[in-house]
Each structure stands twice: as structure tokens, then as C-alpha cells.
Amino acid sequence: MMLDISTLHPSWQQVLSAEWQKPYMQTLDTFLQAEEERTTVLPPKADRFNALAATGLDNIKVVILGQDPYPTAGHAHGLSFSVLPSVKPLPRSLVNIYKELESDVGIHNKHTGYLQPWAEQGVLLLNTVLTVEVGKAGSHQKKGWEQFTDAVIQAVNAQAQPVVFLLWGAHAQKKAAMIDVTRHLILKSAHPSPLSASQGFFGSRPFSQINTWLTAQGRDAINWQL
Numbered sequence: 226m227m228l229d230i231s232t233l234h235p236s237w238q239q240v241l242s243a244e245w246q247k248p249y250m251q252t253l254d255t256f257l258q259a260e261e262e263r264t265t266v267l268p269p270k271a272d273r274f275n276a277l278a279a280t281g282l283d284n285i286k287v288v289i290l291g292q293d294p295y296p297t298a299g300h301a302h303g304l305s306f307s308v309l310p311s312v313k314p315l316p317r318s319l320v321n322i323y324k325e326l327e328s329d330v331g332i333h334n335k336h337t338g339y340l341q342p343w344a345e346q347g348v349l350l351l352n353t354v355l356t357v358e359v360g361k362a363g364s365h366q367k368k369g370w371e372q373f374t375d376a377v378i379q380a381v382n383a384q385a386q387p388v389v390f391l392l393w394g395a396h397a398q399k400k401a402a403m404i405d406v407t408r409h410l411i412l413k414s415a416h417p418s419p420l421s422a423s424q425g426f427f428g429s430r431p432f433s434q435i436n437t438w439l440t441a442q443g444r445d446a447i448n449w450q451l
Contacts (some may be wrong), residue, residue: 228253234277283386306417392414
């Protein structure tokens with residue numbers, strides 16, 4: 226199969242193994258095989274489940290939900306909004322995230338777009354769709370990934386520990402219905418892309434809100450400095 230469950234953190238393998246037996250996953254795998262033969266699929270196969278490798282299910286404090294991977298070759302590596310350390314200039318959505326981070330808590334991260342240290346602290350950097358055709362944003366929507374990431378969100382929702390869900394833009398906000406707001410916190414705003422950031426993303430102050438809430442729940446705050 227193109228979709229290798231062994232690349233997931235063991236805690237995720239345990240809760241998601243049933244998804245690999247479902248028809249939609251077989252269909253998605255067949256689609257990806259055909260796409261690989263026809264064109265370039267991003268991120269590379271080994272990186273597609275990086276979000277679920279870097280952040281174990283029982284360690285999650287925050288979920289930052291993106292749409293689909295960056296369609297520029299060499300950018301996407303399996304963590305939403307993140308790029309590899311060598312990538313310059315940074316993608317515009319990430320530039321806007323950093324502007325809000327600086328405005329909110331005074332942290333400058335412009336030297337790197339590599340968000341792996343966030344993931345290792347318990348920030349699940351998940352996209353709703355985990356692959357894309359090079360150069361074609363949104364090209365792998367409605368192929369099965371949304372059902373898979375629903376299962377991921379449901380697994381996080383079922384955790385006893387309180388989690389913050391950061392839902393930026395309409396695609397991410399569709400997942401809100403499956404989150405128990407009596408136990409978890411949902412923060413919603415416009416997407417940080419240049420097309421919508423000025424419509425409510427700037428000024429939303431998510432980073433300080435996350436840490437204030439986590440601390441109030443007895444959980445460690447996130448160090449946003451990279």
C-alpha cells in the first residue's frame with residue numbers, strides 16, 4: 226500500500242488500525258498509486274503521516290488544523306503550515322501566522338518555518354487532506370482523506386486530557402461539530418492565508434489564549450519560540 230501505518234506513532238497505530246480495513250482507505254490508496262504514476266504527489270510518501278509520527282495521541286495539547294499541504298515542491302513535509310528548514314522565503318500563510326505570534330506574545334520566529342519543535346511539545350499540526358498534486362492546491366480533496374482526518378479528530382476528542390482545537394478557516398471549522406466543548410476548547414478565526422487573514426485572523430491572539438487555558442487546566446504551556 227501507498228499508505229503505511231507503520232510510519233505513525235504507536236499510539237496512533239493502535240486507534241487508527243481499523244481505518245486501514247475500510248473501503249474508503251483502499252480507494253484512497255488506489256487513487257494515490259495512480260497519481261504517483263501520473264504526476265508528483267506532495268509531500269513525499271515517507272512524510273505523509275509526519276503529524277501522526279511527531280505527536281503521540283496521549284501527548285496532544287493543541288490541534289492546529291490546516292487544509293491541505295503546500296503545493297510547492299520542497300515545501301510540504303507532513304506538518305500543517307510547516308516547511309523544511311532550508312525553505313526561504315517562507316510561505317505567506319506562515320508569514321501571517323508569525324505576524325500574529327509576534328503581535329500576540331512578542332515572539333519572533335522569522336528565521337525558520339520548521340515547526341517540528343511545536344509538534345514535539347504536543348501541538349498536532351494536522352491538515353484535513355494529507356496529500357496534494359504538485360502545483361494544484363486542493364487537488365486531493367474529497368478522495369477519502371477527510372474521512373481519515375475525521376477519525377483522527379474523534380480520537381483526540383475522546384482523550385481524557387483537555388485539548389485546544391485551533392480551527393482556522395471554513396475547512397477546519399467543519400470539524401467543530403465532532404468536538405466536545407464541555408471538555409475541550411475551540412478557537413475559531415479566519416484562515417491566515419493572504420486572502421483572508423485581514424478578515425479576523427489578525428488580532429485573534431490564539432497563542433496567548435492557548436497557554437492561558439492550558440495553564441488553567443493544569444497542563445504545561447507551549448513554548449512558541451523556535
